[in-house]
Amino acid sequence: MSERSFLYRWQPLGRGVILALFSLLLVAYVAGPVAWLVSSSLQSEADITAVPPNWIPPKVMWGNFEAIFTAGQRTVTYENRYQGDPTAGRFLPSGAENLLPSVWNSFVVGLWVAVINLLVSITAAYAIAVIHFRGRQTALYSILITRVIPDIALIVPLFLVVRNLGLINTKLSLIITYLAVTLPFTIFILISYFEQIPRDLYRAARADGCSHWQALLHVYLPLSVPALIASLMFAFLTSWNEFIFALILTQNIDAQTLPIVISGFVMDFTTSFSFVNAAGVIAIVPPVVLAFLFEKYIVSGLTAGAVKG
Amino acid sequence: MARIRCEGVTKRYGSVLAVSALDLDIADREFMVFLGPSGCGKTTTLNIIAGLEQISDGEIWFDDRRVTLIPPHKREIAMVFQSYALYPQKTVYQNIAFGLRMRGEPAGRIAAKVKAAAEELEISHLLDRRPQQLSGGQRQRVALGRALVRNPAAFLMDEPLSNLDAALRVSMRTLIKKLHRSMGTTFIYVTHDQAEALTLADRITVMRNGVVQQVDTPEGIYNRPLNRFVAGFLGSPQMNFVEGEIREGATGYVFARGEFVLKLSPDIARGQSGRSVIIGLRPEDVDFISNRTEACAGRAMLVSPLGSEQHINVQTGDIELIVRAPKEARIVVGDQLRMTVDPRHVHLFDPATEMAIKSSS
Numbered sequence: 001m002s003e004r005s006f007l008y009r010w011q012p013l014g015r016g017v018i019l020a021l022f023s024l025l026l027v028a029y030v031a032g033p034v035a036w037l038v039s040s041s042l043q044s045e046a047d048i049t050a051v052p053p054n055w056i057p058p059k060v061m062w063g064n065f066e067a068i069f070t071a072g073q074r075t076v077t078y079e080n081r082y083q084g085d086p087t088a089g090r091f092l093p094s095g096a097e098n099l100l101p102s103v104w105n106s107f108v109v110g111l112w113v114a115v116i117n118l119l120v121s122i123t124a125a126y127a128i129a130v131i132h133f134r135g136r137q138t139a140l141y142s143i144l145i146t147r148v149i150p151d152i153a154l155i156v157p158l159f160l161v162v163r164n165l166g167l168i169n170t171k172l173s174l175i176i177t178y179l180a181v182t183l184p185f186t187i188f189i190l191i192s193y194f195e196q197i198p199r200d201l202y203r204a205a206r207a208d209g210c211s212h213w214q215a216l217l218h219v220y221l222p223l224s225v226p227a228l229i230a231s232l233m234f235a236f237l238t239s240w241n242e243f244i245f246a247l248i249l250t251q252n253i254d255a256q257t258l259p260i261v262i263s264g265f266v267m268d269f270t271t272s273f274s275f276v277n278a279a280g281v282i283a284i285v286p287p288v289v290l291a292f293l294f295e296k297y298i299v300s301g302l303t304a305g306a307v308k309g
Numbered sequence: 310m311a312r313i314r315c316e317g318v319t320k321r322y323g324s325v326l327a328v329s330a331l332d333l334d335i336a337d338r339e340f341m342v343f344l345g346p347s348g349c350g351k352t353t354t355l356n357i358i359a360g361l362e363q364i365s366d367g368e369i370w371f372d373d374r375r376v377t378l379i380p381p382h383k384r385e386i387a388m389v390f391q392s393y394a395l396y397p398q399k400t401v402y403q404n405i406a407f408g409l410r411m412r413g414e415p416a417g418r419i420a421a422k423v424k425a426a427a428e429e430l431e432i433s434h435l436l437d438r439r440p441q442q443l444s445g446g447q448r449q450r451v452a453l454g455r456a457l458v459r460n461p462a463a464f465l466m467d468e469p470l471s472n473l474d475a476a477l478r479v480s481m482r483t484l485i486k487k488l489h490r491s492m493g494t495t496f497i498y499v500t501h502d503q504a505e506a507l508t509l510a511d512r513i514t515v516m517r518n519g520v521v522q523q524v525d526t527p528e529g530i531y532n533r534p535l536n537r538f539v540a541g542f543l544g545s546p547q548m549n550f551v552e553g554e555i556r557e558g559a560t561g562y563v564f565a566r567g568e569f570v571l572k573l574s575p576d577i578a579r580g581q582s583g584r585s586v587i588i589g590l591r592p593e594d595v596d597f598i599s600n601r602t603e604a605c606a607g608r609a610m611l612v613s614p615l616g617s618e619q620h621i622n623v624q625t626g627d628i629e630l631i632v633r634a635p636k637e638a639r640i641v642v643g644d645q646l647r648m649t650v651d652p653r654h655v656h657l658f659d660p661a662t663e664m665a666i667k668s669s670s
Contacts (some may be wrong), residue, residue, distance in 0.1 A: 171636075201394050204394040204395075206359075207382075207465070209408050223397065
């Protein structure tokens with residue numbers, strides 16, 4: 001075998017091995033913590049803290065999840081609180097009964113944020129990307145510049161505004177706040193997407209008799225499904241994961257969201273890692289379901305064939 | 310069906326003047342072509358007529374209806390684009406039916422109209438396909454179908470054939486001309502292709518830098534250009550331009566530049582002796598197989614046979630002219646040639662204004 005044919009035969013293989021190796025590294029980096037979260041949610045406290053750690057639960061325990069779903073029916077009293085041993089499974093930290101209501105709160109807030117965000121950003125992006133009105137650049141920059149300010153700097157003024165409006169500890173305060181956070185991004189995403197749609201399609205639609213609303217509805221939206229889904233998911237997930245604003249603006253389970261309630265399970269004296277991790281698994285289920293549902297839509301290339309080529 | 314008038318239409322983008330004080334009167338059922346190089350404002354003018362661009366000044370009328378502030382979807386216009394602009398998510402049928410649906414026509418009538426248009430354009434077998442599955446020519450037929458089912462007041466076309474190959478372009482040109490005949494609608498057609506303009510137009514509007522240079526019939530534009538730009542823009546190969554001066558000789562008025570001397574029509578040249586001018590000579594107006602005495606001498610520098618004719622670059626004095634010769638002419642590089650031009654075919658332009666110098670009679 002000559003040196004050349006040796007190279008031809010083995011070079012692609014070598015490249016494949018390197019690609020596979022780095023892909024595995026990336027997967028381990030990204031998926032490792034999630035795998036540990038899921039695995040440990042099914043382990044007892046002793047198994048979790050074992051050295052070396054158990055990646056696969058030695059004994060699968062559903063007790064944490066059972067505890068979460070029955071928490072509402074169990075009364076935690078001063079006495080039985082201390083009877084519960086974190087290492088035994090079915091341990092209930094105080095406030096455990098708030099977990100499921102907070103999932104609902106997160107869901108309601110996230111849904112409203114996603115829907116209102118989409119309605120507002122679609123119309124705003126269409127106006128800026130498609131209608132050549134005077135001051136559109138200024139409009140775009142003034143929307144974007146609000147995101148230059150770090151959230152933490154806004155906390156105190158925002159708290160004062162919300163308090164003066166009498167909205168402290170309401171879901172509405174969270175919805176309004178999260179809209180302000182997510183809208184600039186989704187408007188920006190949609191503007192870039194709308195601008196990619198050939199301008200001739202807009203001209204054709206208007207000549208065909210579409211008003212701006214109809215052009216948006218019949219031409220722009222059907223061609224922007226991937227961007228719309230991406231915006232929807234971005235808004236929902238931002239709202240679902242957000243911590244610092246929710247911490248400041250809510251006080252009890254009337255409005256508290258999942259991250260706030262889960263963080264409350266880390267207590268001074270006893271922290272059940274298995275329970276916290278089980279709650280963590282509950283917290284990541286909706287995003288994962290969303291991602292699987294919409295994965296096939298987040299594929300570009302819908303505009304192929306619109307214009308020449 | 311509409312007469313379309315633009316009165317002093319001006320369009321500015323910031324400090325850039327895209328269209329400047331445009332006055333235009335397009336007759337009902339006329340086939341008007343806007344011709345000019347890219348960036349001359351012809352597409353902007355079309356968009357203005359369609360209502361897709363707001364104008365900075367002026368008025369637009371469709372018949373007696375002032376449409377200056379009327380949005381495009383209420384102007385009853387149909388458009389065809391260079392990029393076809395078919396809706397990619399819709400089938401061919403839905404593409405053609407879309408404009409009718411937007412007008413709320415009943416489904417039965419839409420189906421009948423789409424069917425009729427598809428038959429006329431020979432795309433009946435494609436109605437269930439999507440634009441991605443069609444060739445360029447088929448796509449442009451669909452785009453035409455989308456416009457012609459509508460029975461619009463005006464049919465606006467923005468370089469519709471520029472993306473097609475040469476053979477298809479010629480056949481589509483014929484199709485468009487037939488459509489204009491059969492529809493009896495005002496057509497406005499934007500192109501930078503002079504062949505399209507000359508073959509299709511009832512009248513041509515030549516534009517440059519947002520300013521109308523000349524509005525005339527194809528024959529008038531070609532034979533009586535108002536300025537040097539129009540003269541140079543139409544014709545292939547381009548008109549030859551030579552700078553020199555008018556002199557009065559023993560045999561009458563001549564144009565002279567060194568050894569290059571051409572007889573001029575006394576109608577134009579009378580009393581202009583000594584004036585410096587630019588003359589324009591169309592390659593086909595030079596007759597160079599002649600032994601008349603006023604002929605001037607030249608040498609063939611380059612011969613480009615094109616099949617149906619030949620283009621000869623001829624050096625005479627310090628200038629080089631491109632001249633058209635019949636295909637059977639046997640000319641080789643280096644040949645000495647004698648050329649003559651009918652004085653009626655010599656165009657004269659003022660070197661300063663570049664405007665045509667008209668005969669005084």
